[in-house]
Amino acid sequence: MTHYDPNDPNRVPPVETVYxxxxxxxxxxxxxxxxxxxxxxxxxxxxxxxxxLGGLVVIAVLWILFSRGAAPQxxxxxxxxxxxxxxxxxxxxxxxxxxxxAGAQASVDIARADAARSQAEAVRAASDARAAEARxxxxxxxxxxxxxxxxxxSGGVAVVTPTAPQN
Numbered sequence: 002m003t004h005y006d007p008n009d010p011n012r013v014p015p016v017e018t019v020y021x022x023x024x025x026x027x028x029x030x031x032x033x034x035x036x037x038x039x040x041x042x043x044x045x046x047x048x049x050x051x052x053x054l055g056g057l058v059v060i061a062v063l064w065i066l067f068s069r070g071a072a073p074q075x076x077x078x079x080x081x082x083x084x085x086x087x088x089x090x091x092x093x094x095x096x097x098x099x100x101x102x103a104g105a106q107a108s109v110d111i112a113r114a115d116a117a118r119s120q121a122e123a124v125r126a127a128s129d130a131r132a133a134e135a136r137x138x139x140x141x142x143x144x145x146x147x148x149x150x151x152x153x154x155s156g157g158v159a160v161v162t163p164t165a166p167q168n
């Protein structure tokens with residue numbers, strides 16, 4: 002015999018729906034009541050699965066919470082990164098300002114060189130104008146009588162003085 006044998010006396014009977022009929026008769030009235038009772042075997046498998054899954058979720062949440070780094074270290078790293086970023090921005094701004102100052106100084110130097118060149122050109126133009134005016138005017142001839150040179154002394158040496166004519 003196997004446990005599937007319906008005639009086995011050791012077999013646990015399957016859960017079945019039990020129908021109970023109660024018939025009550027009274028003299029004037031005839032009453033019939035049909036009552037259906039369903040008996041089921043209790044099964045806790047679903048609750049066990051839900052409990053295990055809930056425990057796994059709680060363990061996962063706790064593991065995530067406690068495996069994180071400490072918050073103050075993260076805050077310190079964030080503050081350090083912000084300070085580094087501010088220092089880098091200040092250095093970039095300083096370099097930009099220095100570049101602008103150097104550019105302005107170069108512009109001033111160029112303007113000074115242009116002014117000096119313009120002034121030199123003005124002086125040269127004035128000089129050229131005076132020279133052109135001098136060339137364009139009629140020459141002035143001054144005539145005067147000059148006495149004849151004195152005869153040389155008997156020694157034969159000529160004396161040259163700044164007022165003596167040169168021949």
